[in-house]
Amino acid sequence: MKIQPVSITTKGGYKATIREIDETDTDCFVGTLQGGMYDLISARWNLSGICRGQTDNCNIDMNQPELEELLRLKKMNAQS
Numbered sequence: 001m002k003i004q005p006v007s008i009t010t011k012g013g014y015k016a017t018i019r020e021i022d023e024t025d026t027d028c029f030v031g032t033l034q035g036g037m038y039d040l041i042s043a044r045w046n047l048s049g050i051c052r053g054q055t056d057n058c059n060i061d062m063n064q065p066e067l068e069e070l071l072r073l074k075k076m077n078a079q080s
Contacts, residue, residue, distance in 0.1 A: 001077060005031075008066050012036060012057020016043065021074055027052045028074060047074070 006018045014035030022028050027044035034040045036057060044052045051058035062071065 001073075003070070003073065006066055006070055008060055008064055010035070010051070010057060011059050011061060012055070014038065014058060016045075016058075016060060018045070018070060021070070021077065023077055029070065033058055047071075 001021045001023070003019065003021060008016050008018070010016050010033070012035070014033055016031060016033050018029045018031040020030040022030050022044075025044070027046050029045040031043055032040055033043040033051065033054070038058075043054065043058065045060055046052070047062070049060040049062040051060070060067070
C-alpha cells in the first residue's frame with residue numbers, strides 16, 4: 001500500500017523515508033535510506049524497526065512520533 005512519504009532519522013543519524021507498507025512481507029516498511037556510506041539505497045524495515053541486511057545504524061526507533069500513523073495504518077490493514 002502506497003502512503004504519503006514519512007521522513008525519519010535512523011539510530012545512526014541517517015535520513016530514511018518510508019513510502020509503502022507491504023502486507024506480504026515481515027519487512028513491511030519500504031523506502032529509502034541515505035547517509036554515511038549510503039548515497040541513496042532502497043531499504044526495508046520490520047515492525048521492530050530493524051533494517052534488513054544493513055548495520056544497526058540503519059535501524060529506526062519505532063517510538064518516534066512520526067511513525068504513530070504508520071503503525072496505526074499497518075494495524076488497521078492487518079485487521080481488515
